Amino acid sequence: MTTTSHKKSNRLIHSTSPYLLQHAYNPVDWFEWNTEALEKAKREDKPMLVSIGYSSCHWCHVMERECFEQEDLASLMNDYFVCIKVDREERPDIDQVYMEAVQAMGINGGWPLNVFLTSDQKPFYGGTYFPPKVWAQVLTNIHQAYQERRSEITDSAEELTKILSSTDSNRFRSSGKENIEFQQSLQTIYNNLERNFDYSWGGLEKAPKFIMPSIWLWLLRFHHLTSNPKALQHLILTLDKIAQGGIYDQVGGGFARYSVDGEWFVPHFEKMLYDNAQLLSLYSEAYTLTKKPQFKRIIAQTISWLEREMMHPDGGFYSALDADSEGVEGKFYCWTKTELENALSDDAQLFCTYYGVTEEGNWEHGQNILKRIFPEQEFLNQHSLTDAAWQEKLKHGHQILLRIREQRVRPGLDDKILTGWNAMTIVGLVDAYLALQDESILVLAIKNMTFLETNLTDGTKCFRTFRNERSVTEGFLEDYACLIHAYLKLYEADFNEEWITKATALTEYVLEHFYDPMDKLFFFTSSRAEKLIARRKELFDNVIPASNSIMAQNILRLGTLLDNTEWKELAHSMMGSFTELITKEPNYMSNWAIAFTAWQSNPAEVAIVGNQTLQAHRALREHYLPLTLFMGTAGKSNLPLLRDKAITPDQTTYYVCRNFTCKQPVQKVNEALEQILNKS
Numbered sequence: 001m002t003t004t005s006h007k008k009s010n011r012l013i014h015s016t017s018p019y020l021l022q023h024a025y026n027p028v029d030w031f032e033w034n035t036e037a038l039e040k041a042k043r044e045d046k047p048m049l050v051s052i053g054y055s056s057c058h059w060c061h062v063m064e065r066e067c068f069e070q071e072d073l074a075s076l077m078n079d080y081f082v083c084i085k086v087d088r089e090e091r092p093d094i095d096q097v098y099m100e101a102v103q104a105m106g107i108n109g110g111w112p113l114n115v116f117l118t119s120d121q122k123p124f125y126g127g128t129y130f131p132p133k134v135w136a137q138v139l140t141n142i143h144q145a146y147q148e149r150r151s152e153i154t155d156s157a158e159e160l161t162k163i164l165s166s167t168d169s170n171r172f173r174s175s176g177k178e179n180i181e182f183q184q185s186l187q188t189i190y191n192n193l194e195r196n197f198d199y200s201w202g203g204l205e206k207a208p209k210f211i212m213p214s215i216w217l218w219l220l221r222f223h224h225l226t227s228n229p230k231a232l233q234h235l236i237l238t239l240d241k242i243a244q245g246g247i248y249d250q251v252g253g254g255f256a257r258y259s260v261d262g263e264w265f266v267p268h269f270e271k272m273l274y275d276n277a278q279l280l281s282l283y284s285e286a287y288t289l290t291k292k293p294q295f296k297r298i299i300a301q302t303i304s305w306l307e308r309e310m311m312h313p314d315g316g317f318y319s320a321l322d323a324d325s326e327g328v329e330g331k332f333y334c335w336t337k338t339e340l341e342n343a344l345s346d347d348a349q350l351f352c353t354y355y356g357v358t359e360e361g362n363w364e365h366g367q368n369i370l371k372r373i374f375p376e377q378e379f380l381n382q383h384s385l386t387d388a389a390w391q392e393k394l395k396h397g398h399q400i401l402l403r404i405r406e407q408r409v410r411p412g413l414d415d416k417i418l419t420g421w422n423a424m425t426i427v428g429l430v431d432a433y434l435a436l437q438d439e440s441i442l443v444l445a446i447k448n449m450t451f452l453e454t455n456l457t458d459g460t461k462c463f464r465t466f467r468n469e470r471s472v473t474e475g476f477l478e479d480y481a482c483l484i485h486a487y488l489k490l491y492e493a494d495f496n497e498e499w500i501t502k503a504t505a506l507t508e509y510v511l512e513h514f515y516d517p518m519d520k521l522f523f524f525t526s527s528r529a530e531k532l533i534a535r536r537k538e539l540f541d542n543v544i545p546a547s548n549s550i551m552a553q554n555i556l557r558l559g560t561l562l563d564n565t566e567w568k569e570l571a572h573s574m575m576g577s578f579t580e581l582i583t584k585e586p587n588y589m590s591n592w593a594i595a596f597t598a599w600q601s602n603p604a605e606v607a608i609v610g611n612q613t614l615q616a617h618r619a620l621r622e623h624y625l626p627l628t629l630f631m632g633t634a635g636k637s638n639l640p641l642l643r644d645k646a647i648t649p650d651q652t653t654y655y656v657c658r659n660f661t662c663k664q665p666v667q668k669v670n671e672a673l674e675q676i677l678n679k680s
Contacts, residue, residue: 053112223235
């Protein structure tokens with residue numbers, strides 16, 4: 001990143017984006033994406049260079065250092081183009097359009113993303129990282145082509161824009177010819193995932209390895225419905241291997257974005273809020289099912305990391321931690337053997353053995369990435385340790401190493417607060433609360449929601465980002481969908497119907513401003529948002545699930561809670577449109593698969609009434625019931641399934657229902673559980 005002591009700032013110095021501020025001392029005459037930049041391009045008839053990245057992106061830093069900080073290259077950029085810097089996390093709408101454009105050119109996508117546009121915003125060339133000599137040649141060639149072969153560029157840009165304006169949903173919509181029975185669909189989804197399982201290291205068999213939480217959350221549901229032992233074995237293998245690898249911060253908690261190898265060993269050290277939010281949900285659900293102590297520890301450590309390193313004093317969570325410190329990737333997280341010996345004295349050799357630390361280093365330049373190389377029980381047996389004694393030593397050693405690490409130069413912190421990612425974190429925290437039944441976790445989740453409501457919403461309108469002040473950019477479908485999901489999760493935790501009221505109001509807003517009645521899906525941008533060259537819909541699940549798949553789940557759940565037939569039918573239509581794609585390509589449709597499974601499995605709706613409603617709910621949630629819809633009240637309720645239920649003093653009653661038809665009410669947890677699991 002740029003040093004600033006002797007350099008003149010550019011326009012980005014006034015930005016609130018940490019990523020844009022990293023470029024504020026480049027000699028490039030950067031603009032933000034705004035009216036001034038777009039009008040300058042038209043007025044001067046210049047092509048635009050739009051460079052898109054994010055603050056913790058390693059190769060973005062490399063290209064900045066090699067290209068954007070160099071006077072000669074900056075001069076070419078300034079002379080030939082209107083140069084615009086975009087933070088993809090603040091403006092995912094711009095990133096989405098131009099990433100698809102570059103991919104349509106046959107180029108692999110990634111960041112930094114550098115796209116060349118005509119003066120009317122239409123793309124004609126692009127790529128990702130360019131080395132300095134190549135970048136100089138690209139700038140010169142494009143300038144010459146724009147001067148000498150304008151008509152070819154215009155034709156190419158028009159063709160690309162037509163592709164971007166086409167509707168993906170029509171291309172991928174189910175044909176309607178297949179009518180696959182639900183159990184067969186489940187098995188097909190599993191078979192198509194299973195063929196890519198890595199039975200040695202867990203996860204999917206490839207490198208680099210991204211965790212993809214929604215795949216494993218679906219696998220949990222598949223096992224719940226089918227009791228398939230192989231699915232559970234692979235899930236546990238995956239979560240164990242991730243927890244043992246360098247991708248998990250063994251000292252401080254929290255997960256890195258991905259591992260560069262196939263063994264979860266060497267991470268790309270950046271930590272993203274959205275990964276950790278979803279992994280809280282994944283490990284919480286897995287703990288509820290398996291009761292593995294290791295999973296419980298990971299949940300607690302990750303929450304501690306969030307509070308310690310990622311939390312705004314008022315309760316919001318920051319976006320990311322960089323991979324680099326002092327210009328070296330991973331320096332903050334790695335150790336030499338000598339450092340560990342000096343820090344841990346008598347227990348140093350145990351730690352070195354446990355974490356695979358060697359004198360020469362297990363990584364680069366004598367450095368060690370801490371990873372667990374022995375199965376837990378094998379290690380305990382070899383060293384004649386009880387689990388309790390070893391956990392106490394580990395806890396004490398981690399505290400020492402954390403104190404030492406806190407004295408190091410920290411990785412860069414992206415301290416903007418994004419609505420959607422924070423809402424995902426609320427979901428993860430509530431799942432952790434439901435799994436561990438620790439009230440302090442629920443308090444943290446509600447504090448986070450209070451931050452969002454105070455700083456990032458105005459009535460039913462939400463905004464994308466906050467950093468000292470909220471941005472003027474309205475939230476995208478991702479933000480609204482995740483916020484609705486968070487409200488529904490909070491209702492599951494405390495049965496406060498105010499959460500349902502807020503989720504309903506937001507859903508009505510989304511239906512008014514994002515919905516496309518032509519194909520019964522949602523645009524990524526509001527009808528009130530700035531008009532780009534294409535208005536896209538997000539269909540495919542990635543590490544962050546597609547906003548349409550989140551909305552399908554929201555509308556199904558809210559429609560059921562409110563007995564709103566129109567909303568339930570819309571959710572069914574959204575999922576039914578992609579049934580074939582869900583079953584055939586679950587790697588890219590895993591969150592859709594979760595929604596599809598919730599729809600087709602005919603889950604129980606459990607109404608709990610009485611003075612001990614929350615205690616009764618917690619007793620049921622000790623069992624793994626991922627598809628069950630819970631609601632409860634100790635008095636009056638506006639929810640249809642609770643409205644007419646009789647409340648008996650000093651007695652709590654469970655009504656287990658399906659499609660609003662209820663079985664005989666029961667008072668005991670085991671009786672309610674039997675009715676939930678028995679669909680007959």
